[in-house]
Amino acid sequence: MMFDFHVHTYYSDDCNVSMENYILPAIEKGLKGICFTDHIDIEYPNDDVKFQLDYTKYMKEIKNLKVKYKDKLEILSGIEFGMQPHILETDKSFFQDKQFDYILGSIHTASKKELYDGDFLQNKSEHQGIIDYFDDLIFCVKNFKCFNNLSHIDAISRYISKGSFEASKYIDYIEKALRIVIQEGKGIELNTSGRRYGLSFFHPEPSILKLYRDLGGEVITLGSDSHNPSTLAYGFSEAKDILLNCGFKYYTVFRSGKPEFIKL
Ligand SMILES: [Zn+2]
Numbered sequence: 001m002m003f004d005f006h007v008h009t010y011y012s013d014d015c016n017v018s019m020e021n022y023i024l025p026a027i028e029k030g031l032k033g034i035c036f037t038d039h040i041d042i043e044y045p046n047d048d049v050k051f052q053l054d055y056t057k058y059m060k061e062i063k064n065l066k067v068k069y070k071d072k073l074e075i076l077s078g079i080e081f082g083m084q085p086h087i088l089e090t091d092k093s094f095f096q097d098k099q100f101d102y103i104l105g106s107i108h109t110a111s112k113k114e115l116y117d118g119d120f121l122q123n124k125s126e127h128q129g130i131i132d133y134f135d136d137l138i139f140c141v142k143n144f145k146c147f148n149n150l151s152h153i154d155a156i157s158r159y160i161s162k163g164s165f166e167a168s169k170y171i172d173y174i175e176k177a178l179r180i181v182i183q184e185g186k187g188i189e190l191n192t193s194g195r196r197y198g199l200s201f202f203h204p205e206p207s208i209l210k211l212y213r214d215l216g217g218e219v220i221t222l223g224s225d226s227h228n229p230s231t232l233a234y235g236f237s238e239a240k241d242i243l244l245n246c247g248f249k250y251y252t253v254f255r256s257g258k259p260e261f262i263k264l
């Protein structure tokens with residue numbers, strides 16, 4: 001019985017599925033619970049997308065669903081918060097009056113440019129783009145206190161020439177980020193969406209997962225990053241095997257920001 005801790009709904013600008021549309025498929029797939037993690041990306045560098053959230057409406061809908069399905073599925077409130085170095089102060093005020101079960105910290109930009117549309121590579125080599133991405137990532141992991149787990153660390157591999165990302169080339173950056181995550185008492189996620197983007201692995205790839213474990217990392221959530229009910233819990237049985245192979249004994253769920261460990 002597992003939990004999917006990365007699910008998008010019509011509260012995300014890149015998704016049009018209602019929250020309730022996920023409930024039955026989640027139960028049918030044998031999930032014990034799901035955590036909705038819609039996007040908030042403050043100052044996202046593409047005016048066509050608004051990654052903002054009506055907090056009151058969002059929480060109200062989650063609360064209603066919690067009551068309606070309380071004996072069938074545990075429903076948790078989360079967000080995927082887009083971190084950028086220059087919004088550090090905004091972040092502090094944003095979370096003052098809000099409470100979530102779980103906050104995923106994500107990097108969807110590099111040097112204030114979008115990853116998704118490849119803008120971050122304007123006038124620079126892929127290598128430089130990747131370095132800029134990791135510089136932002138390390139700054140944010142070090143300075144943002146708001147999030148529980150860091151999401152898809154190596155998602156940058158989706159936005160450069162297919163199959164060309166070599167984690168070993170950037171391992172110093174990755175290790176630095178992971179060490180901070182651990183020191184801060186935070187965690188990472190195993191995001192199974194990598195395959196859907198045509199990659200041969202989940203995020204992060206096994207070598208990074210193994211490194212995280214070897215450094216002492218224990219906190220890890222499982223998330224499909226679904227934007228559609230058909231991909232809920234995508235690849236979870238394989239993900240479980242990967243975690244066991246990397247030396248993890250538990251995966252993590254969060255309630256009111258507190259981790260709870262569940263045996264794999
Ligand atoms: Zn993301």
Ligand SMILES: [Zn+2]
Nearest residue numbers: 006008080225
């Ligand atoms: Zn996501």
